[in-house]
Amino acid sequence: xxxxxxxxxxxxxxxxxxxxxxxxxxxxxxxxxxxxxxxxxxxxxxxxxxxxxxxxxxxxxxxxxxxxxxxxxxxxxxxxxxxxxxxxxxxxxxxxxxxxxxxxxxxxxxxxxxxxxxxxxxxxxxxxxxxxxxxxxxxxxxxxxxxxxxxxxxxxxxxxxxxxxxxxxxxxxxxxxxxxxxxxxxxxxxxxxxxxxxxxxxxxxxxxxxxxxxxxxxxxxxxxxxxxxxxxxxxxxxxxxxxxxxxxxxxxxxx
Numbered sequence: 001x002x003x004x005x006x007x008x009x010x011x012x013x014x015x016x017x018x019x020x021x022x023x024x025x026x027x028x029x030x031x032x033x034x035x036x037x038x039x040x041x042x043x044x045x046x047x048x049x050x051x052x053x054x055x056x057x058x059x060x061x062x063x064x065x066x067x068x069x070x071x072x073x074x075x076x077x078x079x080x081x082x083x084x085x086x087x088x089x090x091x092x093x094x095x096x097x098x099x100x101x102x103x104x105x106x107x108x109x110x111x112x113x114x115x116x117x118x119x120x121x122x123x124x125x126x127x128x129x130x131x132x133x134x135x136x137x138x139x140x141x142x143x144x145x146x147x148x149x150x151x152x153x154x155x156x157x158x159x160x161x162x163x164x165x166x167x168x169x170x171x172x173x174x175x176x177x178x179x180x181x182x183x184x185x186x187x188x189x190x191x192x193x194x195x196x197x198x199x200x201x202x203x204x205x206x207x208x209x210x211x212x213x214x215x216x217x218x219x220x221x222x223x224x225x226x227x228x229x230x231x232x233x234x235x236x237x238x239x240x241x242x243x244x245x246x247x248x249x250x251x252x253x254x255x
Contacts, residue, residue, distance in 0.1 A: 001116040004243045009043050010117060013238040014050035014210025015231035017092065018068055029232055034074050036251050044083050050210040050229055051090025051126030058095040079105040090211065091128040118243045120205040123198060127211035131190030180213035195220040206246050208239060217248050
């Protein structure tokens, strides 16, 4: 259990997909995100980046993807100032290993975690591979998480390997298209279903997920809510916990 310092808050954001759809458009969105980080740094005690910060990321032993210098510098600045940063790998950047934790000082998570702040129970994760259905992706995720498969991919030259991965990343986004922006109804929202199943085991006040690319704030049980953070492609939404309540907000810098 942890209590926030007086006047301090916890911020949550996900699915920035920096690098997509092209460097020029990505840089515009990245600038908005950096402005937002500047805005929150004075009252932020903990920052959760809840997956898919990058549209693709793979760390070779001595090579990392180019770009995002200003973003990484800003995150390092926040970390150096004492802000605790939690980084969740998503389905697009699951191959983050030790570079960002070592360079920036963030804490890396590959699976959902439980935390208690000011007496409130949180369950936090990117959201990919959770809930019913999507067996094809769940199988692919196991393949991508496999150490041998990661080792084999690392044998590819970065120019080819990263180019190939970027192609499949774009194909994945094209396949889902506008489906990510369609509300399926509470009975069909798989992360809401997953949250209700978890509540059979233990009480949580808040389930915080990304991945869905749709801002959602749903009641999933008595005194329990499921918050989906939306994205930084079209929504520019995030969540704030002020020590007593979690709220979903929209970034003022999006236009």
